[in-house]
Amino acid sequence: MAGRTGNSKVNDFVVRFANVNGTGSASANFLFTKSIFRMGIPVTPKNIFPSNIQGLPTWYEVRVSEKGYLGRREGIDLVVAVNPQSMKGDVASVMPGGYFLYDSSKMLHAEYIRSDINYIGIPLMEMCNKEFTDPRQRQLFKNIVYVGALAALLDIELGVFEQLFKEQFAGKEKLVAPNMKALNMGVDYVKANFKCPLDIRLERRDLLKDAILVDGNSACGLGAVYAGATVVAWYPITPSTSVAEAFDNYASEFRIDKETGKKNYAIVQAEDELAAMGMVIGAGWNGARSFTATSGPGVSLMNEFLGLAYFAEIPAVLIDVQRTGPSTGMPTRTQQSDIMEAAYASHGDTKHVLLFPSTPKECFDMTADAFDLAEELQTPIMLMTDLDLGMNDHVSPPFEWDDKRVYKRGKVLNAEELDKIERFGRYLDKDGDGIPYRTLPGTHPTKGAFVTRGTSRDEYAVYTEDGDAYARNMDRLIKKWHTAKDMVPAPQIYQKKNESSSGIIFFGTSTYAAEEAMDILKEKKVSVDALRLKSFPFNKTVEAFINSHDRIFVVEQNRDAQLRSLMMIELGTDANKLIPVLNYNGMPITADNIIKQVLGVLSPAPQLKKVS
Amino acid sequence: MSYIRPKFRHPGLPKNELGYTIDHYEGSLSTLCAGCGHDSISAGIVQACYELNIEPHKVAKLSGIGCSSKTPAYFLVNSHGFNSVHGRMPSVATGANLANRDLMYFGVSGDGDSASIGMGQFVHVIRRNLKMVYIVMNNGCYGLTKGQDSATADEGSKNKAGSVNHFGAIDLSSLAIELGATFVAQSFSGDKTQLVPLIKAAMKHNGFAFINVISPCVTFNNNVGSTKSYDYVREHVEATSTVDFVPEMKTITTSYEEGTVKGVKMHDGSVIQLHKLAPEWDPQDRLSAINAVQHAKAKGEILTGLLYINEESKNLHDLMGSTNIPLNTLPESVLCPGSEKLKDVNAGLR
Numbered sequence: 001m002a003g004r005t006g007n008s009k010v011n012d013f014v015v016r017f018a019n020v021n022g023t024g025s026a027s028a029n030f031l032f033t034k035s036i037f038r039m040g041i042p043v044t045p046k047n048i049f050p051s052n053i054q055g056l057p058t059w060y061e062v063r064v065s066e067k068g069y070l071g072r073r074e075g076i077d078l079v080v081a082v083n084p085q086s087m088k089g090d091v092a093s094v095m096p097g098g099y100f101l102y103d104s105s106k107m108l109h110a111e112y113i114r115s116d117i118n119y120i121g122i123p124l125m126e127m128c129n130k131e132f133t134d135p136r137q138r139q140l141f142k143n144i145v146y147v148g149a150l151a152a153l154l155d156i157e158l159g160v161f162e163q164l165f166k167e168q169f170a171g172k173e174k175l176v177a178p179n180m181k182a183l184n185m186g187v188d189y190v191k192a193n194f195k196c197p198l199d200i201r202l203e204r205r206d207l208l209k210d211a212i213l214v215d216g217n218s219a220c221g222l223g224a225v226y227a228g229a230t231v232v233a234w235y236p237i238t239p240s241t242s243v244a245e246a247f248d249n250y251a252s253e254f255r256i257d258k259e260t261g262k263k264n265y266a267i268v269q270a271e272d273e274l275a276a277m278g279m280v281i282g283a284g285w286n287g288a289r290s291f292t293a294t295s296g297p298g299v300s301l302m303n304e305f306l307g308l309a310y311f312a313e314i315p316a317v318l319i320d321v322q323r324t325g326p327s328t329g330m331p332t333r334t335q336q337s338d339i340m341e342a343a344y345a346s347h348g349d350t351k352h353v354l355l356f357p358s359t360p361k362e363c364f365d366m367t368a369d370a371f372d373l374a375e376e377l378q379t380p381i382m383l384m385t386d387l388d389l390g391m392n393d394h395v396s397p398p399f400e401w402d403d404k405r406v407y408k409r410g411k412v413l414n415a416e417e418l419d420k421i422e423r424f425g426r427y428l429d430k431d432g433d434g435i436p437y438r439t440l441p442g443t444h445p446t447k448g449a450f451v452t453r454g455t456s457r458d459e460y461a462v463y464t465e466d467g468d469a470y471a472r473n474m475d476r477l478i479k480k481w482h483t484a485k486d487m488v489p490a491p492q493i494y495q496k497k498n499e500s501s502s503g504i505i506f507f508g509t510s511t512y513a514a515e516e517a518m519d520i521l522k523e524k525k526v527s528v529d530a531l532r533l534k535s536f537p538f539n540k541t542v543e544a545f546i547n548s549h550d551r552i553f554v555v556e557q558n559r560d561a562q563l564r565s566l567m568m569i570e571l572g573t574d575a576n577k578l579i580p581v582l583n584y585n586g587m588p589i590t591a592d593n594i595i596k597q598v599l600g601v602l603s604p605a606p607q608l609k610k611v612s
Numbered sequence: 613m614s615y616i617r618p619k620f621r622h623p624g625l626p627k628n629e630l631g632y633t634i635d636h637y638e639g640s641l642s643t644l645c646a647g648c649g650h651d652s653i654s655a656g657i658v659q660a661c662y663e664l665n666i667e668p669h670k671v672a673k674l675s676g677i678g679c680s681s682k683t684p685a686y687f688l689v690n691s692h693g694f695n696s697v698h699g700r701m702p703s704v705a706t707g708a709n710l711a712n713r714d715l716m717y718f719g720v721s722g723d724g725d726s727a728s729i730g731m732g733q734f735v736h737v738i739r740r741n742l743k744m745v746y747i748v749m750n751n752g753c754y755g756l757t758k759g760q761d762s763a764t765a766d767e768g769s770k771n772k773a774g775s776v777n778h779f780g781a782i783d784l785s786s787l788a789i790e791l792g793a794t795f796v797a798q799s800f801s802g803d804k805t806q807l808v809p810l811i812k813a814a815m816k817h818n819g820f821a822f823i824n825v826i827s828p829c830v831t832f833n834n835n836v837g838s839t840k841s842y843d844y845v846r847e848h849v850e851a852t853s854t855v856d857f858v859p860e861m862k863t864i865t866t867s868y869e870e871g872t873v874k875g876v877k878m879h880d881g882s883v884i885q886l887h888k889l890a891p892e893w894d895p896q897d898r899l900s901a902i903n904a905v906q907h908a909k910a911k912g913e914i915l916t917g918l919l920y921i922n923e924e925s926k927n928l929h930d931l932m933g934s935t936n937i938p939l940n941t942l943p944e945s946v947l948c949p950g951s952e953k954l955k956d957v958n959a960g961l962r
């Protein structure tokens with residue numbers, strides 16, 4: 001076969017698997033990713049799956065990057081095409097000079113032949129039919145055979161696979177041998193028929209150190225266990241479901257009372273998101289740490305309750321794993337498009353604290369922080385993650401927990417403290433920070449009881465329609481909002497001092513692509529200062545960064561530049577100064593895309609060669 | 613305002629076993645219309661808690677939105693209350709109960725709150741058998757929004773504005789039994805002698821205890837032609853109340869007089885039949901309870917009293933296997949697995 005033109009690409013390429021969902025390809029594809037991870041090479045997989053259970057096309061894209069770029073990259077070097085349905089598009093998706101691996105049990109149709117790419121035909125089905133009798137096994141091992149083929153083509157160490165199989169089948173060791181056999185069938189076939197390895201290939205490195213490979217939703221669930229969440233209420237919705245599942249899994253491991261076998265937590269699958277949020281609020285009101293996880297449609301339904309929690313000042317944690325909206329949108333595609341909805345959820349004057357994690361480690365940390373903030377501020381805290389972060393595996397720094405850390409439970413009065421008070425006033429601003437003291441039901445026989453309500457009340461929680469009392473309360477809530485600015489995580493600033501009159505702000509999963517774009521822009525001698533936002537409200541650092549640049553690129557994955565709007569609203573920043581850099585097709589944003597949009601402004605003629 | 617509470621109580625007011633007089637169980641002054649049935653139910657709750665020697669601060673009272681849902685402010689001033697949002701009290705109560713299983717939970721709702729906007733939550737809180745007393749103050753209309761028909765308004769009933777309801781009524785008690793509720797009772801706000809023992813029984817129930825209380829809206833649904841009007845009823849209902857509560861579940865079932873039917877003549881001459889449980893009726897048998905309710909309904913009667921009870925019911929905590937210790941009191945040492953365990957988690961992800 002023809003050799004690939006151009007430079008050989010060691011540890012720098014993209015492989016895309018085209019599968020049919022429900023055929024067991026997911027575990028084979030993960031095996032491929034994990035083997036690269038085990039070879040110490042930065043790798044980032046993206047599942048591109050349909051909102052469907054069986055039979056529709058699904059893709060799994062794996063980017064390998066020696067430089068540690070973990071964002072998505074356009075341009076596919078090698079396609080593993082085992083889905084006849086999507087064959088046409090899959091052939092077209094290969095970059096010139098790239099490779100097309102297919103099942104040659106059937107002849108490839110002439111329309112799929114391109115002269116500028118290389119074909120690697122392996123009779124996957126034929127080989128499996130000959131070797132295995134059970135139909136399900138034939139299907140599953142077909143996946144392993146192509147992984148074996150890739151091992152030879154890309155130079156993945158076979159010992160790594162053997163170890164992975166041993167771990168996967170611990171307790172069912174007899175499954176290791178047939179899997180290795182299927183793997184070797186693939187290895188042997190390509191070695192006999194093609195020149196191995198290809199010019200795209202892997203070399204063992206030690207770039208990952210103590211990193212872990214995990215999805216953000218698992219990290220959120222684990223973070224909630226560590227943060228002491230005891231009441232979880234949720235309603236199934238992609239892509240957030242696995243947050244609740246992860247909590248349940250970790251809690252059933254770490255939160256079972258040894259003597260009684262009973263659960264030191266409660267998890268309820270609610271009848272809908274309204275109920276889920278109601279349960280969280282009821283539990284928070286009663287002094288338990290509680291959370292729900294949902295996505296945009298769920299947040300829409302939770303609006304009324306979020307307003308109640310804001311106004312009645314009840315701690316609550318909401319993990320919003322964003323997906324492509326509006327409405328049902330593209331339920332299995334990613335987006336950062338709930339920013340506006342979350343920031344001002346509910347009717348009336350409301351503002352909510354948002355946190356923006358960008359790695360699984362931050363999902364863990366910020367989930368834990370969210371519980372502290374919720375109780376300290378007595379308000380809902382929303383963790384804004386997304387499908388890409390939540391459902392895809394990411395190379396991440398390991399989770400850490402400081403055993404000296406103490407949960408910050410906020411201003412809650414106990415019986416002794418109540419005894420010392422003449423008259424308890426739930427909504428009095430005793431400390432001048434806008435944060436009042438609260439009491440929990442059952443604390444004291446005669447002191448501290450009050451009626452929590454979403455209607456206006458005075459400082460002593462007594463119902464009132466006095467406009468002045470209402471306004472005083474609303475003003476105190478704004479004072480609390482200002483207090484929050486110094487409590488939420490500060491942004492990450494990438495330079496010691498400003499080096500450019502242009503700045504770029506990004507957050508969440510745009511970070512991967514944005515950091516890569518920054519490097520490339522630097523190579524092109526285009527200087528832009530960078531800030532990664534971690535929270536809303538914007539604190540002073542964010543404001544200072546914006547004010548000290550003439551122009552700010554705001555990178556986000558939605559159509560309406562929602563974060564940019566927040567800056568205009570909350571900081572009064574001139575709209576002309578804030579240049580939106582957007583991506584909203586449901587696929588994670590790429591560095592190329594950011595560079596193109598930035599250079600479109602910073603230099604009149606785009607200097608970039610098109611990659612794809 | 614329905615009544616002005618005297619500032620000074622007679623010093624000789626009787627004390628219960630905790631040493632509290634009844635005023636210790638009252639709330640702030642009601643702002644409901646004079647004569648509103650809801651106030652009588654609040655008074656019933658006060659009485660029941662006083663008689664049962666309840667520590668008020670060990671009670672949490674929750675509600676949705678409506679005139680009925682305002683009442684938690686009007687009873688048990690030493691209990692925490694939560695006047696939440698329209699139709700969503702069940703979920704808030706669920707979360708609260710999950711957080712602390714040691715408190716007693718009173719949920720108060722209206723027919724609009726439970727049978728329309730909150731129907732979903734009402735149905736599901738029953739399914740989960742949350743341990744709480746759930747009282748619907750049922751007036752067949754939306755009091756707080758000025759008298760529109762609610763989903764419990766009977767077909768053919770006329771409201772104050774003179775329009776006739778053409779839709780079938782949702783019968784919350786039948787529905788609750790059908791859904792597997794483990795305690796279902798029906799009463800009438802004017803019949804305190806029946807209501808108080810029912811509330812007491814409900815408080816002792818290990819699961820969801822539902823009491824559907826017909827509670828006339830004197831301002832918007834007390835007119836000629838309304839099947840929920842009852843100026844006239846008040847005078848007659850007392851004679852029908854014979855429910856006793858002895859804090860042992862089993863004796864409740866035997867405390868009824870033989871099936872008395874009370875015909876109550878309404879303002880306009882229409883009649884509401886208040887029907888006591890028949891002797892052959894077994895309140896522990898769901899099928900016979902459903903049967904009896906349906907039969908009474910077919911005859912245009914309203915059955916009051918305890919309709920159904922499953923005293924062996926398991927509540928949500930039992931079903932989920934949660935710890936006996938209130939979750940909101942678990943210390944950090946129990947909740948947080950610590951850094952060593954995290955090392956294992958990390959190792960498993962490499």
Ligand SMILES: Cc1ncc(C[n+]2csc(CCOP(=O)(O)OP(=O)(O)O)c2C)c(N)n1
Nearest residue numbers: 678679680698722723724725753754755756
């Ligand atoms: C979401 C929402 N929709 C509408 C209302 C307006 N509203 C307030 S009370 C009420 C009806 C209350 O009826 P019911 O529960 O029967 O109580 P009642 O006043 O009759 O005791 C309505 C519709 C509201 N508060 N919230």
Ligand code: SF4
Nearest residue numbers: 645648679755829830
């Ligand atoms: S409007 Fe009706 S329900 Fe509301 S307080 Fe008045 S009488 Fe009671």
Ligand SMILES: [Mg+2]
Nearest residue numbers: 722723751753
């Ligand atoms: Mg009503």
